[in-house]
Amino acid sequence: xxxxxxxxxxxxxxxxxxxxxxxxxxxxxxxxxxxxxxxxxxxxxxxxxxxxxxxxxxxxxxxxxxxxxxxxxxxxxxxxxxxxxxxxxxxxxxxxxxxxxxxxxxxxxxxxxx
Amino acid sequence: xxxxxxxxxxxxxxxxxxxxxxxxxxxxxxxxxxxxxxxxxxxxxxxxxxxxxxxxxxxxxxxxxxxxxxxxxxxxxxxxxxxxxxxxxxxxxxxxxxxxxxxxxxxxxxxxx
Numbered sequence: 001x002x003x004x005x006x007x008x009x010x011x012x013x014x015x016x017x018x019x020x021x022x023x024x025x026x027x028x029x030x031x032x033x034x035x036x037x038x039x040x041x042x043x044x045x046x047x048x049x050x051x052x053x054x055x056x057x058x059x060x061x062x063x064x065x066x067x068x069x070x071x072x073x074x075x076x077x078x079x080x081x082x083x084x085x086x087x088x089x090x091x092x093x094x095x096x097x098x099x100x101x102x103x104x105x106x107x108x109x110x111x112x113x114x
Numbered sequence: 115x116x117x118x119x120x121x122x123x124x125x126x127x128x129x130x131x132x133x134x135x136x137x138x139x140x141x142x143x144x145x146x147x148x149x150x151x152x153x154x155x156x157x158x159x160x161x162x163x164x165x166x167x168x169x170x171x172x173x174x175x176x177x178x179x180x181x182x183x184x185x186x187x188x189x190x191x192x193x194x195x196x197x198x199x200x201x202x203x204x205x206x207x208x209x210x211x212x213x214x215x216x217x218x219x220x221x222x223x224x225x226x227x
Binding site for chain 1 (some may be wrong): 157172202217218
């Protein structure tokens with residue numbers, strides 16, 4: 001079945017450092033790809049998404065490009081802030097059976113120190 | 115902007131007890147989902163619904179039941195609580211769109227002792 005593999009954390013960075021969180025996927029067909037963010041004590045929030053190959057999703061300084069040839073959707077940010085500390089989940093949409101279901105990676109915890 | 119509302123936020127159960135986790139959304143979304151989140155394991159789909167009166171099993175349905183009598187509500191029931199069901203439970207909803215994203219509630223933290 002479909003699956004998502006993302007780099008294990010935790011990741012600890014200093015403020016203004018460059019961030020990359022790797023995500024690769026296995027899927028039949030052409031899934032949509034998502035990054036969700038979970039702040040402490042809260043539910044998941046959509047950060048960005050891409051629905052087809054070579055699409056770039058972006059939001060709040062974060063970017064990710066849908067790479068079909070490498071089956072990847074790596075999350076990047078040029079300069080992280082303390083407020084970016086959270087758990088980040090990569091996910092793909094599984095359209096099998098006529099209903100969209102999300103398949104999540106295990107999450108990567110990011111801590112940004114001042 | 116209420117979005118997806120889950121109650122309760124926290125609950126402690128004894129083994130063998132039953133309870134219902136409530137989920138309601140005010141966005142008129144047809145699709146609703148229940149997930150459980152275990153430490154270091156991401157989210158696993160328990161049940162989902164594509165509209166009122168229609169539900170289906172996800173990846174980890176054993177020990178749970180759901181119903182969908184209205185578009186707004188999608189309760190999750192635990193009949194005989196077991197320690198393995200200690201987890202954080204999230205409800206989500208989305209529009210019926212091929213590229214629509216899911217909106218999540220804040221979760222219910224459930225401990226079974």
